[in-house]
Amino acid sequence: MVELSTEELRARLPEAVRLYVTAMGYPSWTTQQRIPVWSAHMSRSGWRCVAAFNDRDELSGIGYGYSGDAGQWWHEQVRRGMQEHLPPDQVKGWLDDYFELTELHVHPEAQGHGLGRSMLRTLLSTAPGANVLLSTPEGPTRAWRLYRRMGFTDILRNHRFMGDPRPFAVLGRSLPLDT
Numbered sequence: 001m002v003e004l005s006t007e008e009l010r011a012r013l014p015e016a017v018r019l020y021v022t023a024m025g026y027p028s029w030t031t032q033q034r035i036p037v038w039s040a041h042m043s044r045s046g047w048r049c050v051a052a053f054n055d056r057d058e059l060s061g062i063g064y065g066y067s068g069d070a071g072q073w074w075h076e077q078v079r080r081g082m083q084e085h086l087p088p089d090q091v092k093g094w095l096d097d098y099f100e101l102t103e104l105h106v107h108p109e110a111q112g113h114g115l116g117r118s119m120l121r122t123l124l125s126t127a128p129g130a131n132v133l134l135s136t137p138e139g140p141t142r143a144w145r146l147y148r149r150m151g152f153t154d155i156l157r158n159h160r161f162m163g164d165p166r167p168f169a170v171l172g173r174s175l176p177l178d179t
């Protein structure tokens with residue numbers, strides 16, 4: 001498992017996005033749609049990426065995040081939900097200084113051996129910000145169990161992002177991890 005620079009991820013971007021599409025069970029055409037999105041995220045402040053490789057030098061895990069900020073699509077979608085359900089001081093407390101965990105995926109063949117947990121710990125060990133926030137589809141999944149074990153608590157439940165019919169949870173916890 002290694003941290004990747006923007007250049008290193010860019011060199012393997014189609015492979016990384018294919019891994020994400022496979023892990024999430026999305027249709028393969030999503031790959032071409034997501035490559036420019038991942039590429040744009042790389043230039044954001046606080047961007048960090050962690051990757052794991054198998055013994056054939058293929059990606060078996062990928063995760064990244066960056067400092068969330070006003071004007072970003074995810075930030076504005078989450079702020080809208082928070083403003084509907086939380087008092088202003090809590091909205092400010094969560095959104096003032098946070099690292100957005102944007103993606104974390106392990107290839108199905110490598111899942112269930114602690115890799116996701118190790119990648120998350122590595123990513124968050126150098127992540128900037130007072131908090132880390134993420135969104136994940138509702139439902140009892142391995143991702144949920146991982147986030148709960150890592151101390152993430154509910155901020156929003158059954159939140160709807162524009163253009164996606166699925167209900168999501170927005171979860172968060174303070175940084176650094178070991179306090």
Ligand SMILES: CC(C)(COP(=O)(O)OP(=O)(O)OC[C@H]1O[C@@H](n2cnc3c(N)ncnc32)[C@H](O)[C@@H]1OP(=O)(O)O)[C@@H](O)C(=O)NCCC(=O)NCCS
Nearest residue numbers: 023104105106111112113114115116117136142143145146
């Ligand atoms: C969510 C995801 C990243 C977690 O990665 P992972 O490597 O499978 O998960 P973990 O590191 O927690 O390991 C999973 C299991 O192995 C167990 N485990 C942890 N450390 C272990 C170790 N050292 N040896 C053996 N098993 C271990 C855990 O108890 C966990 O058990 P659980 O399945 O009952 O929760 C991965 O499953 C995935 O990519 N899922 C699909 C995509 C997805 O949902 N991404 C997140 C979107 S928000």
